[in-house]
Amino acid sequence: MRPTNLDEALAALERPDAMLVGGATATALLLKNRLIEPGCLVWLGPLAELSGIGELPDGSLEIGATTTLREISRSPLLRERTPAFAAAAGEVGNPRVRAVATLGGALVHGDPRQDVPPVLLAHRARLEALSRRGTREIALADFFLGFMECALEEDEILTKVTIPPRARWRDAYHRFTPGSEDDYPTVAVAVSLLLESGVVRDAEIALGGVDASAVRAPEAAAALIGSDGGAAVASEAARLAVASCNPSDDQRGSAAYKAAMVEVWTQRTIASCLA
Amino acid sequence: MTLHFILNGEAVSAEAPDGALLLDVVRGLGRTGSKEGCSVGVCGLCTMLVGELPVSSCLYLAAMADGAEVWTVEGLTERDPALLEAFVAEEGMQCGICTPGQVVACYAMGLDEPDADEQEIRRYMSGNLCRCTGYVSVTASVKAYLASR
Numbered sequence: 213m214r215p216t217n218l219d220e221a222l223a224a225l226e227r228p229d230a231m232l233v234g235g236a237t238a239t240a241l242l243l244k245n246r247l248i249e250p251g252c253l254v255w256l257g258p259l260a261e262l263s264g265i266g267e268l269p270d271g272s273l274e275i276g277a278t279t280t281l282r283e284i285s286r287s288p289l290l291r292e293r294t295p296a297f298a299a300a301a302g303e304v305g306n307p308r309v310r311a312v313a314t315l316g317g318a319l320v321h322g323d324p325r326q327d328v329p330p331v332l333l334a335h336r337a338r339l340e341a342l343s344r345r346g347t348r349e350i351a352l353a354d355f356f357l358g359f360m361e362c363a364l365e366e367d368e369i370l371t372k373v374t375i376p377p378r379a380r381w382r383d384a385y386h387r388f389t390p391g392s393e394d395d396y397p398t399v400a401v402a403v404s405l406l407l408e409s410g411v412v413r414d415a416e417i418a419l420g421g422v423d424a425s426a427v428r429a430p431e432a433a434a435a436l437i438g439s440d441g442g443a444a445v446a447s448e449a450a451r452l453a454v455a456s457c458n459p460s461d462d463q464r465g466s467a468a469y470k471a472a473m474v475e476v477w478t479q480r481t482i483a484s485c486l487a
Numbered sequence: 488m489t490l491h492f493i494l495n496g497e498a499v500s501a502e503a504p505d506g507a508l509l510l511d512v513v514r515g516l517g518r519t520g521s522k523e524g525c526s527v528g529v530c531g532l533c534t535m536l537v538g539e540l541p542v543s544s545c546l547y548l549a550a551m552a553d554g555a556e557v558w559t560v561e562g563l564t565e566r567d568p569a570l571l572e573a574f575v576a577e578e579g580m581q582c583g584i585c586t587p588g589q590v591v592a593c594y595a596m597g598l599d600e601p602d603a604d605e606q607e608i609r610r611y612m613s614g615n616l617c618r619c620t621g622y623v624s625v626t627a628s629v630k631a632y633l634a635s636r
Contacts, residue, residue: 214553233548235551236546236547237546240545240546240547241527253505255548255550306543306613306615307541307599307611308528308541308592309528309543309614311541394529
């Protein structure tokens with residue numbers, strides 16, 4: 213189904229077997245593997261009101277849910293305000309996937325190996341969900357409930373993502389792909405730091421690929437606050453980050469290897485953020 | 488469902504089951520240049536343009552192309568003869584199965600990053616796999632095409 217406005221999209225969702233798609237790249241994979249059997253796909257891609265990138269007067273950044281990863285990676289505004297987010301969107305898959313896959317889809321899919329979720333967790337992003345009951349705001353930190361499970365209700369549409377003002381914040385993201393560069397990351401680390409005269413005043417760290425969903429590493433971030441983020445404190449923060457995740461063995465590495473790599477890449481990503 | 492779209496500049500219609508993929512619909516219309524490779528959006532064999540954007544047609548729901556302009560290797564090489572000339576001149580193929588996707592990706596790169604240097608070509612084209620590993624000649628072909636535009 214191709215609704216022409218949000219009201220029609222909400223009406224389409226009243227069918228219990230309806231499923232929303234943004235660009236349907238992940239959905240096509242799930243369909244091919246017969247992991248899902250929706251009665252009806254509702255394509256939100258063409259809805260102009262769900263697409264676009266803007267800055268509010270207070271410096272917050274608003275990105276519509278069906279904005280494609282391609283648009284995010286090429287946005288001059290995002291590349292300026294949050295280079296790690298734009299870069300992470302530009303590292304998903306290949307140009308063909310990025311041309312079609314949407315921001316909302318990358319979040320709702322809830323795949324722990326996606327690149328965008330850790331960066332947006334590190335940016336304390338908030339989501340807006342629309343239903344017949346009204347709109348509600350969900351902190352991304354409360355959004356992921358488990359492996360491919362998120363807090364969006366059956367009758368809700370994810371409409372936009374808001375990133376709080378980035379003035380004086382720096383960010384960095386690294387994806388570690390020992391197998392092949394275009395693989396899903398074995399470990400991904402996002403770091404966001406508020407710097408004042410060389411001192412870290414606030415910090416957020418998030419990890420991808422090492423738990424049932426992207427996860428925050430609050431103890432690691434707290435260890436940086438009040439410091440210069442230098443090697444000694446970054447090393448301690450990296451050690452603490454390992455305790456925030458719960459990696460499992462798979463073809464991208466053993467749990468022990470991933471835990472060791474979380475430490476290595478957390479330290480490197482903090483250093484990149486301050487470089 | 489009945490789909491209507493523009494394939495290589497020509498209005499076409501096709502009957503397709505719900506959930507049909509663009510690759511299968513286009514091949515069903517006799518345009519078999521685009522191949523099915525990995526089926527998971529990684530290898531690039533099935534690259535097509537929808538509008539001006541490159542897509543993996545093995546992951547692209549045909550219903551989303553309803554009303555759109557779709558281009559495959561057959562149409563693009565007619566639309567721009569320099570495309571094939573570059574691949575022939577630089578011998579940008581070995582066994583040939585990845586070539587239709589490489590050619591479409593090359594055309595897309597001409598739209599997206601016409602001034603790309605060799606490293607940018609390698610990065611952009613890295614989503615199109617050649618298992619003969621003929622990347623040097625593919626890169627040279629893309630470079631020649633971009634220079635011809």
